[in-house]
Amino acid sequence: MKPFLALLAGLLLLVAPTPALAQSDSGGTFTLAEGGRTRYQIVAAPEAGGIEAHAAETLAGYLEEMTGVEFPIVAPEDRDAERPAIFIGLSGAAREELPVDDPLASLADEEHVVRSIGPDVFLYGQGHRASLYATME
Numbered sequence: 001m002k003p004f005l006a007l008l009a010g011l012l013l014l015v016a017p018t019p020a021l022a023q024s025d026s027g028g029t030f031t032l033a034e035g036g037r038t039r040y041q042i043v044a045a046p047e048a049g050g051i052e053a054h055a056a057e058t059l060a061g062y063l064e065e066m067t068g069v070e071f072p073i074v075a076p077e078d079r080d081a082e083r084p085a086i087f088i089g090l091s092g093a094a095r096e097e098l099p100v101d102d103p104l105a106s107l108a109d110e111e112h113v114v115r116s117i118g119p120d121v122f123l124y125g126q127g128h129r130a131s132l133y134a135t136m137e
Contacts, residue, residue, distance in 0.1 A: 030084070030119045033067040039083050042073045045091040051128065052089045055135040059086065059123075084119035089131040094122060112137065 032040055044056035056073045063071045071086070076093035079085060087094035090103060097120055103113070104126045112125030112134035123134035 030116075032063070033069040033071075036069060038063075038067070038069045038071055040071055041079060041083055041085050042071050042088060043076055043079050043085045043091060043093055044073060044088040045076055052131050055123070055132040056088050058132075059088065059135050086121040086123065088123050088135060090124045094124065098122065 032038060042056050042060055044052050060071045060073055063069070074080075076091035079093050085093075087097070090098075095103070097117060099117070103124065107113070107126035107130075110125065110127040110130050110133065112130040113122065114134050114137050115122050124131050125134050
């Protein structure tokens, strides 16, 4: 299992009655699920294609398995901006939240990024399967 999912799995397996926590880029933690509920939504563009849809469904399944909570998958235009998000791929909504104009500019083919900004998580990359690789890391 790749480092991100291993960290996520390790943290989420502690869930019994405790909150599911993850670590941000800044070293702080944020709660993914607590008390049988989540504020998070998984944002994936429907036009992104089968691989990103598969990545979103796979991640939602893993998170539900680990927390017992369903993480909704929404299209970027249906995203609730008041709720934190896990962005899969680079939809317009994800690009609006990232601090760089072209987040793919420095990436090689199939290279991927897993990062957080505040409570939001971004999983994306350069190439056909890179967002799936980011999700599986």
